[in-house]
Amino acid sequence: MATSRTDPLTLEVVELIGTVVARYYEEYEQAAAQHSLTGAQARVLGLLSLEPVPMRKIAQKLKCEPSNVTGIVDRLESRGLVERRPDPADRRVKLAATTPEGRDTARRLRDSLDFAREPLGQLTEVERALLRDLLKRMLGEDMA
Template sequence: MATPQSTRPDELTVEVVELIGEVVGRYHADYEEAAAGHTLTGAQAKLLSLLALDPLPMRKLAQKLKCEPSNVTGIVDRLESRGLVERHPDPADRRVKMAVATEAGLRVVRALREDLRFARAPLAGLSDEERRSLRDLLRRMLDA
């Protein structure tokens, strides 16, 4: 008896996976372009976007960005030199440095989100119900 992992995906599944790949590729290209418009690399923009949600310790940033802590230090250094990020000691453990987005950094993140054009028009062409359905299906995929 074949296990689910050893069975070949059906044509519909293959097509859906290919479409997801195309969406991801277009999103990344648009994100890189939006970041460049603010004189940021994609990694700098991603880190700044993470910090817009919550201040994070440097090690946690490295985990989220899937890179070495030394790379995060360099990214934070460059953002800090532009006044977009600050380092603060963690109140729970003063040995740990937290990266925090400044007000200027938060403004850049808002502008970045507004600059992302890739999905705006296609999503606007969907009804509210269709957008909710798409959102719910994507959440289910991510929770699986």
């Protein structure tokens, strides 16, 4: 059953999502500043803490220009949080990767983000799984 974009329930859900996103970004920017990082630097550091990533993939993931990513990685590298290394699969490609200090900073940053964690902690595991699945579905990532 299709819903109208002007359906009151749809409008309420859109407003609530907007409020959650705005509060998350506000806290994220504050947490990043406590580590002398911009929000964009913190997002790149968090992404790289999972695994080394080619620069172009960082730009795709963050939906920004590759030149912006180069500047962000340059600043993180100058602080000793990130390093560039050749991709073992294709030595022409440069991977950005966290240093041990970068991984530690990313972990401390993640640990300081209470806004998202605390409200989610009030939901049961079943409710969190349902919310995750609904969000994935909204993003077109639903598991078939």
